[in-house]
Amino acid sequence: MNPSSPSEAASVLETVYVECPYDTAQRYLAADLRESTQRKRTMTLRVAFSDVNLSKNVLVTFTAGSDPMHMDQPWRVHWTPEAGGPYPDFDGELTVRADEDWNTSILELRGVYVPPGGSLGHAFDRVLGRRIAAATAQSLLKNIAQEFETRYREQEDRKHESAEPG
8 A cells, every 4th residue: 555645544553452462462462473474364254333234345465574672573464355435545564562561461453544435435434444443453462362362372381281290
């Protein structure tokens, strides 16, 4: 996505805290996305918004990003609506960030999209579209966080089970 002017693009920055250590969450994300870098995959984005459930299939691609500080491993993400329609493409980064607490980490999705539909689309985005975009990003991050937390708890439970005297 290359908006012709920065004023055309709308930005998204959403975070979710994850009950999973930073290094473990980074490993989980890398393992999940490494195989996705070879092909586009279909993902259904869902959001409950103002008593309405919205969902849209999007074609998603992930590629490894770079962090000039060499602290995090960002993943570039691009999605486009699978069947077109009045939905924007999205370009951004999905990153696991360290939290102050060793036992938690932060999932961050940051990116931009250009509202479709010209000036009418921009007006819709200012009134409602931005909130839908934020809610969609939160939903995606919460799903990933829930998966990581489940995997981490199962991993920790297996450690404790194998350490118990038998």
